[in-house]
Amino acid sequence: MAKKRAVSNLMALAVLSTVVVRDLHPYEMAGVLRGWGKDQDVPIKWGSLYTVVRNLAKHGLLEEVASGREGRRPERTVYRITPAGRAELADWTRELLSAVEHETPRFRAGLSVMSVLEPGEVTTLLQQRVAEVSAAIAAASEQLAAYAEEVPRLFLIEIEYDIAMLRAEAAWMESLIAEVAGGTLPGLEQWRYFHETGRVPDDLAETARKSVEK
Template sequence: MAVPTTRMLVLAVVRMLQPVHGYDVRRELLSWHADDWANVKPGSVYGALKTVHREGLIAVEEVGQDGARPERTTYRMTAEGEKVFGDLVREALWSTEQPKHPYYAAIALFPAAPRDEVVAALRSRILKFEADLLHLEREVARVLAGSGHPAEAEPHNVADLLQLAADHTRADLEWSRKTLRRIESGELNVWTIPPWTEEGTAPA
């Protein structure tokens, strides 16, 4: 079973920066690019904070107000939160579950789209991945150039997760380049014979 990532990461940041305000939890996770690699939506962070607070995993440290600014609530981890967080991290570390790649279905349905459109889509995909890879590699270098202290910059292990994302992107990029070459050379041709007849049955 997949670990609830947003829940685990929110607890991690509270534990690391406590006492910490919700805005700083959100900002920290965005600096880790968690919205990209973990699909942590910025708005979901506040919802997760409310949930783990209601469950007794974090506690309110202080509610204060600075001038005309809205009240700021800071949180601290509870003993129960430490236990639950430890269980979540342990489960995530030992997980070998592979993500369900959304492009698999598109590959299976190549024959249902015109060849020219598949070629154009692959070329666009390659350009996107080339840009993504360049960005990720620059981010890895930027994080490693920082102090690595959580109170000052992203921890250095964030560079490792960004490197993993870069490696996945590189693999996807190479697959896309190879597949495009195979289609353009005629080695991969799934358009000569339709895979289905008009009646929806496989050809004899």
């Protein structure tokens, strides 16, 4: 189970991961986050960056080490990670790597109600998604190859993970498409019957009735 944290926004985790390298002011943090591609790893709202940084400082995870102004530029405060911040960063990382949390992707929600569409349309939609996922795999693979020339694999693992998950999704969708097209998907006849007649098959209606009575 996820631990309740003083600053629970995943953007805070990304900020801590940049400041652990060296002291930074928020403007530099934003540059590092973009440069490292962290905006692709965690949800980042750039307009909230200063608020997140201030909250981390408020809870003792960051501390101010310098503040100054250059010419007409706004004053910039430089922050350093504290021992408590280092401990939080390590503990949070351990949790993310080890704990299983239930997440509900939009695609899963679509699958749960796909029977409202007729089988042929679902097959077409899944084929479209397979094409998009295949394009995403190609793009991620190209990105990985480009980074691998200069960046150690240790810092590219999340891209490898993305590619592996996309490949697994594509393979599963292709298998489902084959079951529908080949007529081997359990419940396919009832599914077709519903769309051909507008009536719910008796066995499915009985199952729904029993579920309501439980």
